[in-house]
Amino acid sequence: MAASNASQQIEAIHAMMTTGQHSVRIETHTLVLWGLTAAGLMLFVGDIFKREYFSDPVTRVLSMNLFIAAILTIIGFIETRMTRSRRNTRDESLSFVQIQLSKVWWLILGLIVIIHLSMQFFGGGYMLYSLTMALMGMALYIQGLFSRQMLSWAGIGMILLGLITLAIKLPLQLIEWIAIFCFGIGWPLLAWAINQKTINTSVFHRFIFTLIWLSVILIPAYTVALLASVPEDDIIRTRMSLNEYMKKEKVSAHKQIISLPEGTVIPVKLNISGGLVEVSKSAPLLLTLKTETEIEVDKGIPTGRFRLKNKEWQVFKYDFRLRITRFISSLKPGRGPAIGVDTRITVKD
Amino acid sequence: MDAPSLPDLDNVLHQPVRTRIAAYLTTRGAATFKELKQELNITDGNLDAHLKKLLAIKYLVSEKQAVQKGRPPTLYKLTPEGAHAFSEYIETLKRILSPIFSKNEK
Numbered sequence: 425m426a427a428s429n430a431s432q433q434i435e436a437i438h439a440m441m442t443t444g445q446h447s448v449r450i451e452t453h454t455l456v457l458w459g460l461t462a463a464g465l466m467l468f469v470g471d472i473f474k475r476e477y478f479s480d481p482v483t484r485v486l487s488m489n490l491f492i493a494a495i496l497t498i499i500g501f502i503e504t505r506m507t508r509s510r511r512n513t514r515d516e517s518l519s520f521v522q523i524q525l526s527k528v529w530w531l532i533l534g535l536i537v538i539i540h541l542s543m544q545f546f547g548g549g550y551m552l553y554s555l556t557m558a559l560m561g562m563a564l565y566i567q568g569l570f571s572r573q574m575l576s577w578a579g580i581g582m583i584l585l586g587l588i589t590l591a592i593k594l595p596l597q598l599i600e601w602i603a604i605f606c607f608g609i610g611w612p613l614l615a616w617a618i619n620q621k622t623i624n625t626s627v628f629h630r631f632i633f634t635l636i637w638l639s640v641i642l643i644p645a646y647t648v649a650l651l652a653s654v655p656e657d658d659i660i661r662t663r664m665s666l667n668e669y670m671k672k673e674k675v676s677a678h679k680q681i682i683s684l685p686e687g688t689v690i691p692v693k694l695n696i697s698g699g700l701v702e703v704s705k706s707a708p709l710l711l712t713l714k715t716e717t718e719i720e721v722d723k724g725i726p727t728g729r730f731r732l733k734n735k736e737w738q739v740f741k742y743d744f745r746l747r748i749t750r751f752i753s754s755l756k757p758g759r760g761p762a763i764g765v766d767t768r769i770t771v772k773d
Numbered sequence: 774m775d776a777p778s779l780p781d782l783d784n785v786l787h788q789p790v791r792t793r794i795a796a797y798l799t800t801r802g803a804a805t806f807k808e809l810k811q812e813l814n815i816t817d818g819n820l821d822a823h824l825k826k827l828l829a830i831k832y833l834v835s836e837k838q839a840v841q842k843g844r845p846p847t848l849y850k851l852t853p854e855g856a857h858a859f860s861e862y863i864e865t866l867k868r869i870l871s872p873i874f875s876k877n878e879k
Contacts, residue, residue: 430869436789437796437863443812444800515846517838520802 448522448570451507452615459611461499462560463604465492466553485544493537500530521570532563550596550745553603558586560607572618577634582606585641595772597652597742601645610641663718675724682721686733688713732771743772785830786862790815790823795832795851795859803848805838824849832858 469488478484504526511518536556543549561582568576585606589599614637622629663681666688692709696702716733719726728740738744750766786792790813797812798804804812810820827833832855837845851859 430866433787433789433792434863434866434870436793437866440793440796440812441800444797447797447801447804447808447812512844512846515805515807517803517805517808517846517848519804 446571446573448519448525448567449516450567450571450575450618451510452619453506453510454503455611455615455618457499457503457506459607459609459615461495462556462611463608465495466600466604466607485541489537489541489544492540496533496537500533525567525570528566529563532559535559547747550599551590553596553599554586554590556586557582557589557603557606561586572624574614574618574623574630574633577630578610578614578637581634581638582610585638595649595742597739598645598649600742601649601652602641605641605645605648609644610637613637613640677723679720679722679727682719684713684717684719686713686716736772738772745770781865781868783858783862783865785826785832786858788823790819791827792862794823794827794849795855795862798833798849798851799856799859803850805846805848807846809849827855831855 469492473484473488473491475481475484478487508518536559539555540552543552561579561584563579564582565576565579568574568579585602589602594602617623617633617637623633624630662676662679663683665683666685669680669682690711690713692711694703694709718731720729721727726740729737730740730744731737745768747768747770748765749768750764752764752766753762754764755761786795793813794809797809801808806817806820806824809824810817813820824833824835828835831852833849834852835847835849838848839845
């Protein structure tokens, strides 16, 4: 009798301790606010801080990151006020664990801003969206350990999205849209899901919801990325060869497609600053085009869209990668000083 | 009505509702009256009576949470004495159950 009583008590204690451990509640508005903010930043920051608006690239980068940090701080402030207000209304407390988890969220957000800033100076920008998804997924996973398990499932989903998009080298434009839909649609949907009893109690329902959740992110992202590519029929009508284009005296007011033949020599103007060396004007660097390439120009300025012979259209910002793989300096007797730079330029196959 | 007491068991904690309150607060840290009521699924009067017993023996402490506006909610926390008593209570339960576990192992 005593043993049976003790056994029941142990079970009750275990159940209540587990409930206490998973008692951290994330508010609906938290996921909606942060999700929409992240998606909005990804969508609009590039357009707000265009290169042509800034003469100094450093000023542009610093302004952009200050802007992002300011937006995150404002949203963080609004979110905290809303959470406290809701808790007071419902006569609920903010637990110790919840306050510590908020600090983890802020650390991860700060880390993403620092990574964004350093990528602008040191390169690797194509990893930004994948890393952001993986890091925010980690934050969701940690939150889920003390809260609804669905958060941990979504967290793992985001970590996998981040890692897989990098590992299989998806086009940057598609990764960007996956991240935008993940935060802009996925997070508000998650906010709804964590308040659904069946999803929280049944592993099967959680699994089904995770599949739906991933589809809601991936299918629209793929569709939008596809639609964002250049509609070929519209531009074929204005195509001309480089020779024809060179003979024109005036720049056209419309968009044109200029075809550069194989073997076209392109002079490269190097701007090197820093005060140590300057570029010699007597020997320009010349590059030779190895394959016929079409370039879209608007009022005489390349728009960033290009196409290799018999290939699909590509966007310079997303599909053109330039990597400096090696930098060697030498000073040999009889030959004098020399600098060698190994550079690899890749475009989408 | 309290559950029948067992040898060496803390009589205040050896009551299902009070055991659950202590267990919940051990991992949760602190909770309001409303949160405890929701988790335990009992009436206001019942919860109030059990909280008063735990407060009287100083296993629990209540404090007002600082808020900028509105009525400050009352938070209930385990005191160090309460946490120690709860830990001792679990140990005693384990001692009671150990002969059964060792028999099953054999």
